[in-house]
Amino acid sequence: MRLLNSVLAASLAAVIAGQAQAAVSAQDAAKLGSSLTPVGAEMAANADGSIPAYKGGLTTPPAGFKAGDGMRPDPFADEKPLLVIDGKNLDQYKGQLTATTAELAKRYPTYHINVYPTHRTVALPQAVLDNSVKNATGTRSLDGGLAIDNLLPGVPFPIPTSGSEAMWNHLLRVGGNRNVKYDSWNVDSAGVPTLSTTALSFSNYPIYDDMSKPFNSTDVFFQMKLYYTGPARRAGEAIMLKDTANPLAQPRRSWQYLPGQRRVKLAPDLAYDTPNPGTGGAGTYDDVFVFNGALDRFDWKLVGKQEMIIPYNTYKLTYAVDARQLTTPNHIAPDYVRWEKHRVWVVEGTLKSSARHIYQKRRMYLDEDSWIALASDQYDSSGKLYRGSFAFLSQSYDKNIPDVSPFMIYDLVGGSYNINGITGAYGGIKYIESLSKAQWAPDALAASGIR
Template identity: 35%
Template sequence: MRSRLVACMAVLLVGYTGQVLSAVTVAEAERLKRDLTPVGAERASNASGSIPEWTGGLSEAPANWRKGQVEIDPFPQDETLFVITASNMHLYKDRLSEGSIKMLSQYGPNFFMPVYQTRRTAAFPENVYEKYYENALTAEVLDNGNGVRNTIMTSPFPIPKTGLEVMWNHILRYRGEEVSFRSASATPQVDGSYNPVVNHYDYYFPYSKEGAVLADIDNKIFYLKTDTISPSTLAGTITLVHETLDQVRSPRLAWRYDAGSRRLRRSPNLAYETDLPNSSSLRSVDQKDMYNGAPNQYDWELKGKREMFVPYNAYKLHDESVKPGDVIRAGHINQELTRYELHRVWVVEATRRTGIKHIYDRRVFYVDEDSWQILMSEEYDEAGNLWRVSEAHNISYYQVPVFWTTMEMTYDLKAKRYYVDGLNNNYPAYNFEPGFRGSEFTASSARRDARR
């Protein structure tokens, strides 16, 4: 059966390109069933055993969790192994990012990193694992790198050869088929005071729908509609985004409805270095979800893989009893609620292309081998100085299962302020089965929503 499938894929590719152009050979892809996990991570533990063997991840919810509840901590018995501080970070320097070192130096002793036992919890549905194998045999980056083809449902390159392939793995990673949730963001002042902005998010992922084929998804990765709930000055603002797979053939489409003008307008500049709305100019649009959009403004270098202390299994931050005031502190979030673990990450360095305008001259990304989620990044200015540091704190959402962020933040080291998104603790659990239809994410549908 497998040989027939591969043969069919080969025939299709010959018809399309004139030659078979697959990311890896069949022999290489077979590693996804042996020494590599279905996602492409190293299945074995590290030499010391501090990173354990992958045994399937957190594929089943804890026995005391019920569908519809906010995710609970599956490891309540875990205790901190040690705490990395400004005074002892030299002992762990080889496993710290430049961003973590800078945060420890600039904000210590209040900024510290509690390190816990490593739990390789990332897990996905079986049909997603099957698509990883199929994508490995067929996926291609377009000539200019602005899109991919011959891929569906999830990350295209489980055995990556380039930095660009790793970034596309993040952009196209599986996040469920659809999801609806409410969350707040904030940009605290230097003294820690803040005014949250509450948004309702609706995502629909045609690319990730079971049974989807490229011919039927109209070149769309996902549709996103956000509705601002508060404060009153912003309430009623609607943003609609159509994210595309081949961004040369069809760039991202975006619209914004402003309650003041009562008009839905195209937002052609909602991309790249444009300020992320409601971020007080502390984060660019392409930093949402740690990185998004066409990668054509940078050259991407795969630096290899490292063992590093990274944010992981952030169930304390996600706990429904936690309030925004428990999270937000002056300069950075409350590190008592964080959890860092030792994991293997892919390191990708992005260097701005000659002639391209962007506020970040160089960027470094640390990408989880078990999920293709960017866990940390560093953003440098034109003078080569580290300017901003970003973190993504993640959990496994049990309903799917899927490994995704619960909270993200970007720290501005110059302004000594930060942007935090994912203050969702006071709202219902994420709903991964809202029953959306693609027709609900058209511009005309957004106009109707705005009039209600």
């Protein structure tokens, strides 16, 4: 009996050990802060110098910025494009563009890509950098990468060894405590723009509320609540959601307030491929921010690092005041988008045979300096390119926070698109102190509901 118990105990220990993925070696971790930045980006320039060496990012506001203002002047407003890519010269650069970008250039003569000098502007708080180095040998990946445990507030896997680890780096990115009012616009295949949503948004990454507190699998790492103020048919609605570091044990918790019912109710469907009414159904709930939510419906493969031309330092777009100047037929106004060459991690998600989703495959492009997903290509069950997403990064240089407002999605089958998170008409991107626990309670939705 003792022998049997010993064998069972040893087997159980092996199973538990198999569920937790070991961290990288101390030797590999030693690269952080030398050849790699503390969050795992390559410190050096690329071979031809078109991607410069990392020098710490942009931390000094340009002239004209007013402390505390939500509108941030473009520090590169005087620069001119190095080159312009369109359907005529597309083949020369196709390998450096996402499939969606290439398809738009091929399909529409009015679409072009203005490529500017590359600036590695991302800067993060020192405590995040310090913790990220420690996480390289400390963070544990659980349940085949679907959950994580034992990390400090920072990048959990600065030297990723799997696709799921890279995706967790995106999910736990530094986002600050944001309070913004924004518009979401849909543009149909005829080029007609329609306001889909106006909302007041509060978002928070609780992992960063206490930089010295270890973060565990049961903790909430992201929470958001939205109060819809327009159009009239949606005014007064509100939703709130919370994500934990182990979505298998604790799936996303979400609530909805409808003024007609005057009560808050659980809304478990605000996840995965449920159509998102905030985008007029143009995207799914897990298309928000290019990707959000649980990883469990896809197998994630770390394809590798690649030099890509992606939207970056998009201050002109991010802080645009008139959305109608952005929403041109077929595609967003090209001259509002700044493109730069950067190194990105390419991660491919393939739908599990046992899972259901409208996408069969998702190809993600994660910026090496911030770990934020800046673009993705989404494919349907037949392998055809179906949708494509972009997030527009601009460094909030007064806060050491890289922001990705707005973000957008193209429907390449229907010929329409949505751009979500246009804040310029409402004073831009504002950062606030953390809300209280009471303000993140479900009842707070009803208390603040507009009737």
